[in-house]
Amino acid sequence: MASIDPTPTSDYRGRLAPSPTGYLHVGHARTFWTAWERARDAGGTLVMRMEDLDPDRSRALYAEAAIDDLRWLGIRWQEGPHEGGPYAPYVQSERRAIYLAAWRTLLRRGYLFPCRCSRKDLATALGAPHEGSSPASPQSAGKLEPLDDEPIYPGTCRHFQARATQIPGQTAGGVETPEGFNWRFRVPDGEAIEFVDGNLGPQRFVAGVDFGDFVVWRRDGVPSYQLACVADDAAMHITEVVRGADLLKSTARQILLYRALAWTPPAWYHCRLVVDDKGRRLAKRNDALSLRALRQRGLTPETVLSAELHVEA
Ligand SMILES: [Zn+2]
Numbered sequence: 001m002a003s004i005d006p007t008p009t010s011d012y013r014g015r016l017a018p019s020p021t022g023y024l025h026v027g028h029a030r031t032f033w034t035a036w037e038r039a040r041d042a043g044g045t046l047v048m049r050m051e052d053l054d055p056d057r058s059r060a061l062y063a064e065a066a067i068d069d070l071r072w073l074g075i076r077w078q079e080g081p082h083e084g085g086p087y088a089p090y091v092q093s094e095r096r097a098i099y100l101a102a103w104r105t106l107l108r109r110g111y112l113f114p115c116r117c118s119r120k121d122l123a124t125a126l127g128a129p130h131e132g133s134s135p136a137s138p139q140s141a142g143k144l145e146p147l148d149d150e151p152i153y154p155g156t157c158r159h160f161q162a163r164a165t166q167i168p169g170q171t172a173g174g175v176e177t178p179e180g181f182n183w184r185f186r187v188p189d190g191e192a193i194e195f196v197d198g199n200l201g202p203q204r205f206v207a208g209v210d211f212g213d214f215v216v217w218r219r220d221g222v223p224s225y226q227l228a229c230v231a232d233d234a235a236m237h238i239t240e241v242v243r244g245a246d247l248l249k250s251t252a253r254q255i256l257l258y259r260a261l262a263w264t265p266p267a268w269y270h271c272r273l274v275v276d277d278k279g280r281r282l283a284k285r286n287d288a289l290s291l292r293a294l295r296q297r298g299l300t301p302e303t304v305l306s307a308e309l310h311v312e313a
Contacts, residue, residue: 008078012044013239016070016077017229019051020062023290024069026304027244027274027282033305034271035242036075047236048080050091051229053222058093069291073301079236087236092228099223102231102261103178103216106185111260112216114181115157125154152212153184183217185226185256193252198269200245205252214253226250230257233266240267246281 016032018024024032039046048067052058067082079085089095106112117125189208196202205211216227223231229250233241241251251268258265273281282289294304 008045009043011239012039012042013047013237014039014042014044014242015047015049015233015236015238016075017049017051017232017243018063018066018070019054020059020066021054021057022062023287023292024066025274025282025289025291026294027289029069029073029291029304030274031242031244031271032070032075033073034269036077038240038242038269044239045079046075046077047085047087047238048077048083048090049232049236050081051225053092053225053228055220055222063091065292069295072291072295073304092232095228095232096223098231098235099217099228100178102227102257103183103223106216106257106260107175107183109260110161111185112183113157113160113186113213114175115153115160115184115213115215116181117156121156122151122154125156126151150211150214152208153214155213157184158186158213178217179221180219181217182215182219184213185216185253185260186213187211187253187256193255195251195255195265195268197248197251198240198267200248200270200272203248203251205249207252207256211249211253216257226253226257230254230261230263234258234261234263238266240269242269242271245270245273 014035016035018028018032036046048070050063050066052063063081067080077083079087079090081090084090103112187207191207192204193207194202194204214226215224217223232238248270251270255265275281276289287293291304
């Protein structure tokens with residue numbers, strides 16, 4: 001395997017951002033391989049960042065497995081949890097202060113409102129009996145169901161301004177911490193968010209139609225993927241984000257966060273998703289397609305990365 005230049009010759013900075021909630025599968029492998037190729041071909045720097053914010057699903061076992069499997073593939077990076085680097089720590093669960101600072105900035109600038117809706121409230125308002133579970137209908141069979149498709153918020157708490165006097169249980173001193181609420185970003189309804197993807201071309205999503213007021217900080221004390229990802233990519237001076245096409249709509253949300261925080265967004269490069277022989281997107285539950293299982297079956301990195309791999313779900 002060619003190795004990445006230890007001394008970058010360009011300002012390109014890319015990143016690998018696995019979430020350790022399961023073993024990586026063939027789809028991750030191909031996306032991360034693309035990220036590595038683009039950083040290498042640009043003579044740039046590749047950063048490994050462990051996105052372990054989900055306290056219920058993240059496991060140290062999976063974090064180490066992700067690092068080990070990516071190395072087995074031949075992917076190399078210069079900065080990361082073990083390597084260190086100028087923007088350490090490279091583990092999201094250790095970067096809370098950075099996310100809190102971003103939350104405070106958004107709050108002070110008036111972009112956020114506290115939301116007290118429960119999952120049940122939202123499900124009722126949306127007329128959906130089981131939020132988050134959408135059994136495949138005949139029409140949707142073969143279509144990709146975006147991972148990041150949180151339901152459009154019905155607007156119940158939108159009128160709350162983030163002033164202490166309007167938030168139950170807050171003192172007049174003002175809101176200093178996000179504890180106790182879901183905090184949502186108030187999107188500019190009707191505005192088209194457009195960007196040109198380096199792989200998939202022009203993209204367009206309408207705020208309030210394609211996505212609604214999204215969570216930036218969860219009631220259980222955890223920053224959302226959207227907020228943490230933007231805060232880290234900005235802090236780590238990432239110039240291009242390479243990730244799966246399931247996150248295209250998240251990119252539209254994140255562009256709004258960049259604008260609200262007055263930060264320069266990176267370039268975007270979304271990879272087509274790998275689907276199984278029934279046209280379904282691979283998920284971490286497809287254990288037979290995990291890199292672990294494929295390694296144990298004796299497959300080579302070349303086979304795993306080749307388009308010819310027969311995918312048995
Ligand atoms: Zn609400």
